[in-house]
Amino acid sequence: MRNLSVKILFVSILISIFAGCVQQAPTGNTTTPIPTASVPLELRLATTTSTCDTKLLDVLNKKFEETNNVKILTVCEGTGKAIATGELGAVDVVMVHAVDSELKAVANGSFINRSYMMYNYFVIIGPENDPAGIRNASNATEVFSKIASKQSAFISRGDSSGTHIMEKSIWKAANITPAGTWYQSNGKGMGDTIITADTKEGYTLSDRGTYLSMKDKIKLKILFESDQKYLFNPYHVMSANPVKFPNVKYDLAMKYIGYVLSPQGQDIIRNYGKDKYGEALFVPEEDAGDVTGP
Amino acid sequence: MSSIDFLFQGIIKAFELIFSLNPYIISITGVSIRVSGTATILATLTAIPLACGITFLNFKGKQALITLINTGMGLPSVFVGLFIFLMIVPAGPFGFLKMYYTQEAMILAQYILITPVICGISLAAIKAVPQPVIDTVYTLGGSRKDIVITMLREARFGLFTSVLAGLGRALAEVGAILIVGGNIAYTGSVGGIGEGLSYTRSLTTAITLETSKGEVSTSIALGIILISLVLSINILANFFQRME
Structure with missing residues (x-):
């Protein structure tokens, strides 16, 4: 009998844990200070x-x-x-x-x-030693041409995001269909793509804001910017x-x-x-x- | 920084976040427990009676149902998430329920994911009850009801394991709740740890977000909190079992 009552006690503790959590939701939301009485x-x-x-x-x-x-x-x-x-x-x-x-x-x-x-402007970031030599390019299409001809690693967002759409339009303007093992589609957000590019020491196109917010955590540098035609964002x-x-x-x-x-x-x-x-x-x-x- | 450094930093950060009782961390942990806990309770209430029905009743299509349940144990969570999302958005058939981007939608997604898991393991557990036990009840003049009760009692550890397996899958799941819940936190924490509380952000979806921003040590810290949570549930469960 004693055994049973301990069991009941445990079950009720378990239930109260969950119930407590269920109840926590509304209080957690409504106790945040709202000056007016009405629900936001x-x-x-x-x-x-x-x-x-x-x-x-x-x-x-x-x-x-x-x-x-x-x-x-x-x-x-x-x-x-x-x-x-x-x-x-x-x-x-x-x-x-x-x-x-x-x-x-x-x-x-x-x-x-x-x-x-x-x-803001997009920036093209890559490893500091710049294997494709894009630093002195005159515009974004030239940068992409150089990366393609050197077959340097390029990490694409590949997720139909704004950045990915911009990237595709630059390839198109450069008359290049990027293909091969050097061109890798990541299918993730900007932060993830920057991290992948950083790990693989490749190039990628990023919006300036996200790059700046991550620059202390990565080794990649801005190698090309200020193309007002193709990098406008x-x-x-x-x-x-x-x-x-x-x-x-x-x-x-x-x-x-x-x-x-x-x-x-x-x-x-x-x-x-x-x-x-x-x-x-x-x-x-x-x-x-x-x-x-x- | 080497990957081992990330791990150590993550461990230190986990302790900082836990012991400072960071309200944001508490709120995402709360969402995880609330969503997965509710989904597990509802799934258990469906799955165990279903497993009993399959074991003790004879009906047409029984084998097909068992195949369906076994297939369901391996449902891809991202697919389930996307399917439910398309059903509950305003342009979908159940849009009027206004369930999109809510914890209820997350519970529904996990309920669908873990019900087959709990049911499948329960079926196996009930099936594993040795025949002599059933025979004994029968020869002692036990009714059909007595046999059912005896079998469930004999299978109780397996049934308990099935519930824990379901809860474990729910807590670890990220693909479905990310889509149906939207990984939303209130202003102040939209971009990660901050002053805002969680709305539909769980420990797992928060890990996804922090990793995508390169905040590796924060991700590790959240992972440690998640693992500790699962571990403490299992320790509790183990204690509960040993009381027998």
Whole structure:
């Protein structure tokens, strides 16, 4: 009999552990200080890995959440998947960087109000000894030609992200169909791809922000940059089309886009990264001047 | 830095994160336990009665069902995740449930993944009960009900192991919950460890994120927390079994 009661005790301990965890969820969420009594609205944002990995969104979104009693649920997954997620109606707003894919998704009616918010430049990184000799190339297509003719290792994102789409367009402009053991498709996010390139001492195309946020952990260096034609990297925000997806929070999405483009939002983008990396990671649309998005 | 350095740093960091009671770490650990624990409870409530039904009842298509369960034990988690995601997004047939990017969706995905595991191992455990035991109950004049109860009692260790195997698979799983849950943390922790709490980020999906950023020692630390969690559950289970 004693045996049985000990068993019951143990089972109830196990159950209470799980039950405790189940109950922890709502309290954990609601005890975070919310000045107003109302439950915060949730805004779903799908975005590219670069805005997450650089932690820009952790800073940019905070101000918006505080002033509007909103919780932003950010899904970080690369431009290709972020747009696909939006096309299934699962998010209210997307922040992406692949002009052609964006325009296609706007044309098929999934998104509206596409707005230019910021840009930076892609950089070509590689091992310091630069086996393909790309340092003194005059433009990005020449860099890619040199890498291909030397058959130096090149790690491609291979995931239909904004960076991967840009990479493919450079190969196309250079009239090269990359193939062979030197050209390796990684199928992962920017950070993963940089790490793979670092391990294999290969070249890769990266957005400047992600490279800067990782440069202390890797040996690869920026070997080529400032090709304004092929390495231009504009970011856009767009809202899901409420006509196609009646359940999306259109008003809130528009408020968010308005905030990102407002002087307040643009100022956060302008200064983000200066203290940590010695330079800003992104240039806000306000400062773009002649550098306008297509 | 050598890979051994990463390992040592990871171990040190794991202790730091655990003993500083970092709220973010606690919240992702909580999501792991809550999601996998709930999925295991629900899967057990389905799988063990199902295993009993298969063992003690005769019906048409029984062999096909067993084949289905055995196949289900090896379901690729990424596929299950993608399939469920496409079912529950607004453009899918169950979009009205608004389950996408929630812990409920993660529970559903793991439930589908581990129910066959628990059921398959339970079937084997019940089948392994020696025939003489059944014969003895029979000759002592036991009813059909007595035989069922005796067999389940004899198979209890195996049944218990099946539940632990299911929980283990659920806790270690990453492919499905990454897709259906979205690996979401609130602002402050979108890009990894920070002030924000987890919404649908578990220990395993957090490891994926930290590894992709090159934060290897953080990944190791999270891995150590996950392994400690599984280990303590098993120690508890072992203790529970020895009470017999």
